[in-house]
Amino acid sequence: MPSPGLERQTVTLDGKGDFGEWRDAARRLLVAGTLPTAVDWREKHGTTDLFADPVPAERKPEEAQRDITVPRAFMTLAETVICHSDPGRFGLLYRTLWRLQAERNLLDIVSDADVVRLNAMEKSVRRDSHKMKAFVRFKEIGADTPTTGAPATDVMEVIARPVSLEPGSMTIGRRRFFAWFEPDHFIVARVALFFQRRFTDMDWIIATPKGSAAWDGTTLTVTSEPADDPKLTDDADTLWRTYYSNIFNPARLKVKAMQSEMPKKYWKNLPEAELIPGLIAGAEEKVRAMAKQAMKDPPAFHAKVREAAMPKSEENTARPGTLDAARADARDCTRCPLYCKATQTVFGEGPDDAKVMFVGEQPGDQEDLAGRPFVGPAGKMFDTIAGEVDLDRKTAYVTNAVKHFKYEPRGKRRIHQKPNMGEIRACRWWLKLELDLIQPKLVVAMGATALTSVMDHAERLGDYRSRKVDLDDGRTLYTTVHPSYLLRIPDEGRKREEIDRFREDLKTIKTLSDKL
């Protein structure tokens, strides 16, 4: 006869996310002192297991004395983990509950194998719940499929309810919807409340192979019975596809991130998912078209702002004849609204007969305060690499496509923002003036904004990178990346590679400039 704690027990649970049934069984086992290794946890799988023992008997009077303590954190964790579909969850939870009686801080030991498994299960249930909230797609059950107006008492009954065309068979003024979803875990009951709050003014049914929920404006009904997919479609499918193809931004496409956000296993129930392969395949082409289009047609808003900010007699504005006069005039520049927030205009600097002109994007935080270009972190990166190839920055003219710092305040920080096409165009007046006054033979565009300004329309940096291009005005254009791009690369290996490429570019520029 084995000692009481070692006596084998079989516990059969419905096992569809009901925390109460596991909690009651676990409490009785613990009070009886049943070792975790002595318990066989089973799931009914929808049928009664005739051979399984019932849940352990009620505790005996002497057992009731046993002290049980359950930390609140465990209860919260267990309520989520119980929804997981792994049959091992019951035993794992019971073993953890058992261990907690002696190891009070067990849940804080995040490297403990049981805690690791529990946390992973909890995360998976939470993720599944989140995906259900995001990916349920309701289809309207139209006038040809009305049901009786009585509150639903059972979801399956509602789904199976025969069509009735009798007057008054629908809830007056309420539309009815149906959704099919396939969760990984038993999460319907925990997510149903979210849908009740969010879609309170319509009748709905969400059916899944792991239970279903229905709301009729009065009663929320949840069942754990599996349902079948009735494969409904409606006009909303087309709306979803239209919506998705419109919000899809090919310029921001990150396939891996997208597939992690919208894993493939959910695609078959998402009407818009059938568009994804085509959208990915055509993304690059679309980006090219967008870049060309954007340059041709700046948003009407930019034109309006520019017009409002522009001095009325722009055409008559006298063109300064020297670099000093240009620098002085630029101090009062109001050609675009960027002057409003910036500290000052940051004009170019360097010899007025420089053979090489470097063009950056716009002053950064430190340049805005100092009033000089490339004195902050990007400038330091530029100086360091230039020094390595004996390129003396002082012999070149260094300027920016846009002369005011564009930023967004965030707390005490000022976060750099890319200038838009309207701002680049407005400030091009100054860049052109600098080019006319200095007459450099070689213009170096550092980054896409500089390239756009020099070419006066958007071009892809990749098409020009490390290339010598003859411009219409007889000058040579050479294009490289912006030094601040190098500062932003998170991966150290890639950063080194990109710095090496930038160094090679500066070496070529040095060779070209020596020949001028």
Ligand code: URA
């Ligand atoms: N980035 C630029 O493009 N120019 C500067 O002057 C500083 C940072």
